[in-house]
Amino acid sequence: MSLYVTINLLCAIMIIMLMFMVCRGVMHETDRKTFYRLCFHTQLLFSLDVLWVLLDGATYTGARLLNYLINAAYFAQCGILCYYWSRYSLILSGSQRFSGKVFKVLFALPMVVEVVLSIVSIKTGWYFTIDADNHYHRGSLLFIQVTVMFIYLVYSLLVAVFTIKRQRDLLNRNKLYAISALGFLPFISQCLQAQFTGISVFCTGATLGLIIVFLEIQREMISVDPLTRLNNRNQASIYLSSHFKQEIPGKRLYQFIVDLDKFKSINDTYGHMEGDNALIVVASVLKSVCGPRGHFISRYGGDEFVVFANLPDNAAADELCDQLEKRLVESSKPLLYTLSMSVGYAALREGETEESLLNRADASLYKIKKRKHAER
Numbered sequence: 001m002s003l004y005v006t007i008n009l010l011c012a013i014m015i016i017m018l019m020f021m022v023c024r025g026v027m028h029e030t031d032r033k034t035f036y037r038l039c040f041h042t043q044l045l046f047s048l049d050v051l052w053v054l055l056d057g058a059t060y061t062g063a064r065l066l067n068y069l070i071n072a073a074y075f076a077q078c079g080i081l082c083y084y085w086s087r088y089s090l091i092l093s094g095s096q097r098f099s100g101k102v103f104k105v106l107f108a109l110p111m112v113v114e115v116v117l118s119i120v121s122i123k124t125g126w127y128f129t130i131d132a133d134n135h136y137h138r139g140s141l142l143f144i145q146v147t148v149m150f151i152y153l154v155y156s157l158l159v160a161v162f163t164i165k166r167q168r169d170l171l172n173r174n175k176l177y178a179i180s181a182l183g184f185l186p187f188i189s190q191c192l193q194a195q196f197t198g199i200s201v202f203c204t205g206a207t208l209g210l211i212i213v214f215l216e217i218q219r220e221m222i223s224v225d226p227l228t229r230l231n232n233r234n235q236a237s238i239y240l241s242s243h244f245k246q247e248i249p250g251k252r253l254y255q256f257i258v259d260l261d262k263f264k265s266i267n268d269t270y271g272h273m274e275g276d277n278a279l280i281v282v283a284s285v286l287k288s289v290c291g292p293r294g295h296f297i298s299r300y301g302g303d304e305f306v307v308f309a310n311l312p313d314n315a316a317a318d319e320l321c322d323q324l325e326k327r328l329v330e331s332s333k334p335l336l337y338t339l340s341m342s343v344g345y346a347a348l349r350e351g352e353t354e355e356s357l358l359n360r361a362d363a364s365l366y367k368i369k370k371r372k373h374a375e376r
Contacts, residue, residue: 079114089156
């Protein structure tokens, strides 16, 4: 039992440190509140677990009543935590399900059942009983509590896994891998703890899941452009370095440089807020066209974007350029102005350096912009 308490206390300390870093760090307000709430409920569950160990078998006055209350609170908190755990996973996955009232009610229903059954177990003994010597024993309906936890954890895990299969964008896939850990680790650890009484495994799995998600949030903050939610320039350099020597049969690495036409006039005429909106529209076009194809997209700086794609030939590259330009015109129809872009590209040559590839792509972009300027 001393080992059980020690493991729980160590996990609790790590959760407290995470909560402290969340409060002191820079995160989006929604992410900060949701993640902090999840840490709080996890920490509360660990604390109740430790209190149960310290109370079980105690002989002082009122210990048996307190043991009943702590166990009821613990089982209720299990349902509440799994509810928030699964909900946070869905939010991180980009799910829009919580916008519907019916789904919110149905999603919360297992948690409500869990809380009610935990409280009434003080009288009925469904989840647990406390004998005359103040020792805890499992109730005949404890499988319902375990089932509720599994429903939430497995559901969030499956949503993350199926979203990963549909998602080809590298940035979002990395985030979804972290989300799957948020469901997978607690699920496996809960299975082990349900089989082996007295082994503190769930707290370890839950803590590792939170740490992985926290690290992914931090990684995203330093690698993602805050306005467009695309990879930033540093990530583009890292991607190019890691994929520069990668050979794919029948394909070559192409670097595209996308530049928004007349961006300065948008800022001067409509203001910088509208200029930011124009960049967001361009980013959404790049995501919709290049994302499903598995191409790497980043904001390179200002109104410039970079795309890396493995393509068979220049015809495929020209087709991608046409798709981007047409989609941008369609997307800008609701705006007060029509957006257009210039796209230059270069295919990697044998023995070429990264700098040379960038310079040739940039030169291609310059020629296109010069031609457009001459045509006006």
